[in-house]
Amino acid sequence: MSRTSSLAGTAERAPAARRPFRWKRAEALLAPAFLYYFVLLVLPSAAFCVVSFYGRSDTGFFDGVFTLKNYVSVLTDGFYLGSLWLTFRISVETTLACLLLGYPAAYYLAKLSPAARKKLIILLLFPLLLSTVIRVYGWIALLGRRGIVNQVLLSSGATDYPIAFLYTEGTVLLGLVSILLPYMIINITNTLITIDPALREAAAAHGAGPFKIFLKVTLPLSGAGMVSGAVMVFTIAMSTYIISFLLGGPKVKLLGNLIFDSTSSFNWPLAAALSVVLVVATAAACGAMVRLLGSPANGMAR
Template sequence: MKATRQKKFYGILLAPTLIFLGIFLLLPLIQLLILSFQQVDNFFEVINGYTFSHYIEVLTTPVYLKTIWQTLFVAVITTVICLVLAYPAAYLLVRSPKRWRAFFYILLVSPLLTSVVIRTFAWIILLAQNGLVNDVLMKTSIIDEPLDMLWNMNAVIIAYVQVMLPFAVLPIATAMSDIKGNLRSASMILGSNRISTFFRVTLPLTIPGMISGAMIVFSLAAGSYITPLLVGGRMQPLLPLSIYQQIMQVYNLPLAAAMAFTLMVLVFLVIAVLGYILKKWEVRVNG
């Protein structure tokens, strides 16, 4: 009887969230899915009838296929770079003295309190031909003329890493903080040095945090369009930019919806694979 009351109580607490998500997330997704199958006339106006032609166009047109693979490649590269940079940062957060730990966390999270647009414009100021980076390089005689560091994929990846890095650091730091200190001590007492202890104890126990961070970073990088639009330009072969162009310039809404769902399915597949690896790893570690 008590368990039934608790379930009802938890259901009441959960109901507002489920209703909110159903109205403002699930219903729009259903409408977008229906739109992706609707036919259009020669002026891209939606007409009666349904078709698979939009998905066929996305999955068979060489330009769109290149865009899909480029989007996934950039998301993977961004994820790998973020994980490599996030690991030492997370180690510093966890191992630093308590009086400094709060400061480092504030320093890490503070960029998230700033608009992505503002942070991206900051990169434009830094990487422009008359920007700070080129100015420093020319004044130190490292280069003779300004480098073209904007409006290319390298600039997109750099900006992506800066925007996504905190999302990789926090899960890894959480996983590191859950490691009991006596595990490292026991490993060193049994004859392992610091390097061996890291690879046999610390790294395996932080793999779940790394996978969680990879899920977040990959999802954000694959679906972002503001950052590549501002620092890379609208002609970069990325699927979010193609969706943006179909909506704002061509006004082919069903094709844009098909692109959006294709991207969402691909991201879900990658997350599902990472989730499967995470479960297998936890079973291996925990037994």
């Protein structure tokens, strides 16, 4: 009996004895990834945070005088505040548009068989293999003054002169939605296909109709996908540059364009301050979004 107890005790202590080895092995596996992100993300981010507290220099990246004038300019100048507000507003509109357009598509994909869903998802992801610049130039070919849309309108007699579709907020919004919509659809689809069908069947057994089942079961349980997709779309839209540059032109100046302009004029401290404000504003907005809608881990039905 005592020998059996001794063996049982040894068996219970064995996993605990191997834990340090497993933890060290996990550290060894994670170390390259952490080092990669530390060198390429953490250090550059810390560097431009430091640079943002110095003034512009004509002979180097920045002078050696500590100052807050860059942040004072960004946070008090109406031009920069207007650009920040425009960036935030277009990003919110893009997120809402992707959510309204993406949810029905994701709902349809989730109801398909795995084989059919795989084929459609491949078609959905195919545009992501193309460069963003190429897709943006596709919109320019469609909406330019000599583009396909204007040619059709002129030839049909619907208008006597080309319509200026480009260089407007609406065109920038259209370009952002067309490029970011797949991210929203994929996130929502991945959540919908994990919902247990028994929950819908139980709701139907208690007399709930299709609309009520969707409203009370499917929609709340798909909250994780909606939040994840919204955060992804909003973050990318806030940091966009090339889409607003090509489709918005000088009339639609988002914060990313101002950062590029400051860098091009060698005003690195101002560009760094604008970058910090953009990162903080994006993180704060995403945090508020997750808090209001529910965390991706728990969804909206908690």
